[in-house]
Amino acid sequence: MNAMKASLGSVLLLAAVNCGGTDVTDFSYGKDQPGLNLPQGGEVRHENVRIFGFPEQTWLMTYQYTGPALSANGKFVNLEQGPKGGPFDGCTYVRTNPGWPVNPITGATYLDFPITPKLTGTGITGSIDVVKTDPPNMMGNSTTIAYDFTYGGGAPGPTPMGFNGTLTAADSTPGGHYTLDIGEGPAVDYYIPEAYTTPFNIGTRAMGDAVPVPASGDWEYDWTAPANDMGTDDKSHTKKTHFNITLFVAAADDGLHPQFFCFPEVEGHQKVPADVIAALPAGGLIVHANLTHYMDAKTNPGHDNRRFDLVGIFCNISLFSKM
Numbered sequence: 477m478n479a480m481k482a483s484l485g486s487v488l489l490l491a492a493v494n495c496g497g498t499d500v501t502d503f504s505y506g507k508d509q510p511g512l513n514l515p516q517g518g519e520v521r522h523e524n525v526r527i528f529g530f531p532e533q534t535w536l537m538t539y540q541y542t543g544p545a546l547s548a549n550g551k552f553v554n555l556e557q558g559p560k561g562g563p564f565d566g567c568t569y570v571r572t573n574p575g576w577p578v579n580p581i582t583g584a585t586y587l588d589f590p591i592t593p594k595l596t597g598t599g600i601t602g603s604i605d606v607v608k609t610d611p612p613n614m615m616g617n618s619t620t621i622a623y624d625f626t627y628g629g630g631a632p633g634p635t636p637m638g639f640n641g642t643l644t645a646a647d648s649t650p651g652g653h654y655t656l657d658i659g660e661g662p663a664v665d666y667y668i669p670e671a672y673t674t675p676f677n678i679g680t681r682a683m684g685d686a687v688p689v690p691a692s693g694d695w696e697y698d699w700t701a702p703a704n705d706m707g708t709d710d711k712s713h714t715k716k717t718h719f720n721i722t723l724f725v726a727a728a729d730d731g732l733h734p735q736f737f738c739f740p741e742v743e744g745h746q747k748v749p750a751d752v753i754a755a756l757p758a759g760g761l762i763v764h765a766n767l768t769h770y771m772d773a774k775t776n777p778g779h780d781n782r783r784f785d786l787v788g789i790f791c792n793i794s795l796f797s798k799m
Contacts, residue, residue, distance in 0.1 A: 534646075
């Protein structure tokens with residue numbers, strides 16, 4: 477089992493310790509990935525979701541655009557806001573430090589794919605056409621970003637509306653391997669992280685059953701983390717490498733704006749600092765998830781070469797209430 481501290485704030489992301497006690501200080505997030513240094517230009521976001529005690533469901537969306545420079549969009553949220561030992565150690569206040577995957581996409585020209593994207597993989601018989609939504613899905617899945625349009629997507633809930641309502645939970649099988657063909661160069665492939673039992677049963681609690689968060693002081697909790705894949709050298713960011721997050725959302729804000737991302741220093745153990753607790757509202761949403769994120773590259777026909785993010789998520793969403 478690896479102990480991991482995650483930061484998306486720079487190329488140098490992780491410092492990990494294995495069970496033998498060897499320090500690993502040269503794990504580079506995104507190293508050698510084809511889209512690492514390219515301007516952001518699109519994404520597939522494929523999620524296996526438990527929300528408010530509703531049945532397990534699949535959320536899926538993909539899109540592509542051209543226009544903004546890397547400096548304007550696509551920079552990473554600094555998830556190691558600090559310095560270490562500072563008030564938000566292990567967490568990032570994204571209101572003052574926006575970045576991928578929550579910063580707005582502005583000045584973009586959204587592009588039609590040359591074909592209707594086709595998804596194949598674990599739990600899918602044949603293939604799924606990921607259709608362009610009509611009316612356009614402009615909010616996507618698990619984001620507060622506004623899009624001109626996406627392929628796929630729909631409203632979450634007990635009977636999801638739109639494209640997502642045509643999917644079953646098997647279409648995002650935890651641990652599954654998926655391939656998306658958007659008609660541009662080779663199809664891309666990615667993984668949904670393995671299933672695990674969340675702390676406080678986040679995701680499987682009923683709508684009215686909020687996770688109790690202490691009103692003050694540090695908040696620490698544990699879970700059994702699934703095995704991770706960091707390559708044969710235990711240092712590499714592979715397509716199977718997952719990152720754990722706890723996300724707090726102030727539900728009363730317009731657009732359900734994210735407030736804090738928190739990342740464990742050790743897999744299976746999270747400390748949310750007292751200053752984060754003090755800054756949280758009385759209640760909101762809490763998300764506990766593992767995600768894979770690989771930065772591929774795609775050439776937009778007639779445009780330019782851009783990063784295409786491959787994101788697979790095992791996602792769990794509940795309400796929280798400070799007690």
